[in-house]
Amino acid sequence: MSPGAGGVPARAVGPQMTTPEPPLEDWLRDPDFEVVKPRPGRRTVTLRHIDLWSALKVSLALYFSVFVVFLVGAILLWFGARSAGLIDNIEMFVEDLGFAGEGTYQLKGPEILKMTAVIGPIVVVLGALATVAGVAVFNGMARLFGGVELTVSDGAE
Secondary structure, eight states: OOOOOOGOOOOGOOOEEEEEEEETTGGGTTTTTTOOOOOOOOOEEEOOOOHHHHHHHHHHHHHHHHHHHHHHHHHHHHHHHHHHHHHHHHHHHHHHHHEEETTOOOHHEEEEHHHHHHHHHHHHHHHHHHHHHHHHHHHHHHHHHHOEEEEEEOOOO
16 A cells, blocks of 8 residues: 555545445335345254253252242231131131040141241252252263254244
């Protein structure tokens, strides 16, 4: 390149040339010519391995959220049943069957809640460990038999 004014290359001197936009934009397009949008691509993916640490984290989160929903739902149902008199009816029914003396059988909500709060997290951990064991079995079977084939699409059809 030859130097322009002041030693600057000739390309940098003067206004930059850009491609102008058509003034009527879409009006100039040929109506017989239609832009074809590409169809979403499909491909087959083979799942051969699931990370055990990821399976543990996801299963702990899932089981813990199910436990919290169950606990809140059980508390709400307990208060609703107690205010509707259903708990008293159950207590009287157990006494009428002869499993307890008259006026001696009581369902105690706070004790039931404590037991649920102690046993629930244990079930969450055991469920997560069982899930990780299942994932380990899947990894072993996938190694022997080649995994699971999934068909994945790039967009909605």
